[in-house]
Amino acid sequence: MSFASGFVTGLAKTVDDQLKNDMLRTQKRMDGMEQYRVTRRRADEDRVKKERREVGDVMKQLATFVGGDMYKAKVLFETGGGTVAGATKFYDKLDNNKSSLGENFKIEDIVTGINKVERPDGVSDADFIDNYIEGYKKITSEMTASGLYGKIFNPDISAQVDKNVDSLATIPNNIYNTIKTKPLAINHEALIERQAYKKANQIAPKGTFMGEYLSLDRQFYNEEDETKKKDIGKRRDDMYAKYLKDKELTKSYTGKDTTIFSKENITSVINNSKENALEQGGYTKNIDGVITTIMEGNAGGVFLAQMQGLKAIEDRFKTSMNSEPILRDAIKAEKVLQKNARNTYTGNIQNESMASDKALADYNALPEDTNGNKIGNDNKIVAKPKEYELYKKENVAKSIIDNIPQAQLKDKTDTEKALIVRKALNVEGKRQRWARNSVIEVRPSPNSPIIRGIWTGNEVIF
Numbered sequence: 001m002s003f004a005s006g007f008v009t010g011l012a013k014t015v016d017d018q019l020k021n022d023m024l025r026t027q028k029r030m031d032g033m034e035q036y037r038v039t040r041r042r043a044d045e046d047r048v049k050k051e052r053r054e055v056g057d058v059m060k061q062l063a064t065f066v067g068g069d070m071y072k073a074k075v076l077f078e079t080g081g082g083t084v085a086g087a088t089k090f091y092d093k094l095d096n097n098k099s100s101l102g103e104n105f106k107i108e109d110i111v112t113g114i115n116k117v118e119r120p121d122g123v124s125d126a127d128f129i130d131n132y133i134e135g136y137k138k139i140t141s142e143m144t145a146s147g148l149y150g151k152i153f154n155p156d157i158s159a160q161v162d163k164n165v166d167s168l169a170t171i172p173n174n175i176y177n178t179i180k181t182k183p184l185a186i187n188h189e190a191l192i193e194r195q196a197y198k199k200a201n202q203i204a205p206k207g208t209f210m211g212e213y214l215s216l217d218r219q220f221y222n223e224e225d226e227t228k229k230k231d232i233g234k235r236r237d238d239m240y241a242k243y244l245k246d247k248e249l250t251k252s253y254t255g256k257d258t259t260i261f262s263k264e265n266i267t268s269v270i271n272n273s274k275e276n277a278l279e280q281g282g283y284t285k286n287i288d289g290v291i292t293t294i295m296e297g298n299a300g301g302v303f304l305a306q307m308q309g310l311k312a313i314e315d316r317f318k319t320s321m322n323s324e325p326i327l328r329d330a331i332k333a334e335k336v337l338q339k340n341a342r343n344t345y346t347g348n349i350q351n352e353s354m355a356s357d358k359a360l361a362d363y364n365a366l367p368e369d370t371n372g373n374k375i376g377n378d379n380k381i382v383a384k385p386k387e388y389e390l391y392k393k394e395n396v397a398k399s400i401i402d403n404i405p406q407a408q409l410k411d412k413t414d415t416e417k418a419l420i421v422r423k424a425l426n427v428e429g430k431r432q433r434w435a436r437n438s439v440i441e442v443r444p445s446p447n448s449p450i451i452r453g454i455w456t457g458n459e460v461i462f
Contacts, residue, residue: 030160048133051084056129058087065094065107071119074128079111079183082132093191100192112185123179131179188250197249201242209243210260217269221276237316244320261326270334274309281305299437300456303342307461310334342461346452349439353391360385392440394450400428401442418444426459 055077062080063073080090098105108115216236223229243260250258275291278284283302284291295302314321314331321328363385366374376382404424409417421444434440436457443450453460 070125078181266330277305277309300454346439356388394441397442
């Protein structure tokens with residue numbers, strides 16, 4: 001054997017040994033990866049079995065309320081929140097109802113429409129359970145063969161590992177969250193917990209917190225005895241507090257806000273408060289059982305009483321404004337109505353003042369006789385029109401505002417300045433004994449538009 005042929009033979013043997021070693025190392029790595037993935041999949045299999053058992057147990061419990069129908073049980077599961085924890089809590093509530101009501105328990109009275117749901121075709125009971133089980137997690141990773149084995153042959157060992165793992169631990173089809181079911185509405189008035197709460201708080205089974213509240217509200221305003229009135233007022237306010245607790249219970253069950261108010265009943269509450277304020281001010285009279293507001297000669301007082309009645313409602317429900325849109329919107333609308341009524345009044349007074357000014361101007365334009373009397377077209381003496389006292393023009397308020405020390409207004413907000421101006425007007429109105437129900441023009445600042453206030457006899461309201 002020549003040197004060259006010996007060299008080639010030796011090289012071939014060396015390459016052959018290296019290739020075999022690389023193949024063995026590759027196989028060892030594959031075996032290790034397969035074992036790891038099979039172990040992970042077995043652990044995942046245990047998780048799936050546990051979750052399937054938990055979902056199945058609670059769904060079978062819910063099925064007892066619907067004659068064993070697993071699809072209706074799935075609907076109840078979804079209605080309870082779509083989770084094992086939520087559905088278990090819902091089952092406990094239903095079971096408590098059934099134990100308390102006995103033969104009177106009807107699932108359709110509590111879960112609206114449960115008897116009308118129809119099972120989809122081609123779906124098994126097991127599928128309903130598996131719908132809530134997140135399937136096996138398949139672990140994959142890129143692997144390459146070692147050394148010369150990989151460089152020469154470049155085998156797809158990743159695919160081989162996946163195939164071997166799948167043969168050792170098969171992954172079933174994953175139908176997680178593929179069977180869509182809408183939750184149904186829960187009639188919480190039928191739930192024992194709500195009924196027990198209402199009973200403990202003196203609400204008739206078919207009664208409502210608002211019904212009780214309105215009844216006490218009417219009693220409060222009709223009661224003349226101050227001691228009894230105070231007691232009724234406390235019971236009324238306690239009833240509202242009980243409603244808030246009931247509202248909290250309802251939200252904990254449904255996640256939704258409810259309201260005690262409707263457009264009709266909040267109007268009744270506001271009107272009761274306004275009528276009470278008007279009655280307290282002496283601005284009402286009873287004509288054949290009908291309460292009438294005495295507006296003539298009392299405009300300022302009537303407007304103020306209406307504002308006070310609405311303010312009392314705001315104060316009573318101030319903690320509920322953000323969560324009671326019907327209440328908030330009704331108060332806002334009532335403020336607009338009252339403001340419009342005041343604007344109409346001040347507009348009418350302004351028109352009467354303008355008519356008075358014209359009459360005085362016409363009078364002054366008439367010729368005079370030798371005695372200084374104004375003579376009309378019929379050659380008769382014309383009496384001087386009486387000066388209109390119910391309208392104070394801008395110059396009246398301006399002189400008052402101009403006399404406010406600037407130090408009092410320095411560094412004040414517009415709201416604070418408005419209060420200072422209003423206080424000055426009130427002081428001057430009392431000093432000058434302005435006629436009740438007068439309208440006064442006010443320009444709060446040089447660049448602001450004129451606003452018109454009404455003098456009640458004690459204060460200016462806008």
